[in-house]
Amino acid sequence: MIxxxxxxxRPAGSTSQLTAQSILDKAKSLMQEAGKVxxxxxxxxxxxxxxxxIYYYFDNKNALLEAITISLxxxxxxxxxxxxxxxxxxxxxxxxxxxxxxYPGLLETLLSMDALGPSQVFSERFNDVIKPxxxxxxxxxxxxxxxxxxxxxxxxxxxxxxxNIELNIDMMSGPLNLYCIALENV
Numbered sequence: 001m002i003x004x005x006x007x008x009x010r011p012a013g014s015t016s017q018l019t020a021q022s023i024l025d026k027a028k029s030l031m032q033e034a035g036k037v038x039x040x041x042x043x044x045x046x047x048x049x050x051x052x053x054i055y056y057y058f059d060n061k062n063a064l065l066e067a068i069t070i071s072l073x074x075x076x077x078x079x080x081x082x083x084x085x086x087x088x089x090x091x092x093x094x095x096x097x098x099x100x101x102x103y104p105g106l107l108e109t110l111l112s113m114d115a116l117g118p119s120q121v122f123s124e125r126f127n128d129v130i131k132p133x134x135x136x137x138x139x140x141x142x143x144x145x146x147x148x149x150x151x152x153x154x155x156x157x158x159x160x161x162x163x164n165i166e167l168n169i170d171m172m173s174g175p176l177n178l179y180c181i182a183l184e185n186v
Contacts, residue, residue, distance in 0.1 A: 018049060077094070
């Protein structure tokens with residue numbers, strides 16, 4: 001039996017390859033492979049470190065989950081200001097769905113989080129896209145909630161599709177077009 005010796009405690013200074021970013025990168029990789037957020041032990045094991053070393057960089061598991069989620073969400077499409085808002089909304093929505101489809105456990109993590117950071121990223125980008133419509137605040141909030149609910153439902157359908165009926169991200173274009181028509185007529 002081979003025993004892997006791990007250093008306990010705080011990671012060594014300049015000789016350590018461990019960083020908050022390396023932990024996030026490994027966690028995202030494991031999450032994509034397994035379809036769920038990895039446990040601290042699994043993450044530590046794959047980094048060949050003691051689990052407590054992760055807590056040097058993240059206060060607790062919730063802080064790690066929030067950091068993973070924010071890191072992933074920040075990768076979604078950044079809309080171009082002063083472009084065709086419908087096209088930009090389509091690109092933003094497709095990018096978000098692609099992310100949720102690529103990381104099957106991400107949606108459940110998002111929905112169970114108390115932190116608002118990840119939702120603020122999408123909200124800000126959405127608001128940038130619809131700015132040319134000059135919607136009142138209540139209408140903007142309702143539009144955001146409707147779109148997010150639709151996208152989350154679609155992501156759940158993509159992740160749980162066990163039928164022979166093909167379902168892909170491109171199939172949202174019709175409903176999204178209808179949504180855009182409704183926004184224009186608010």
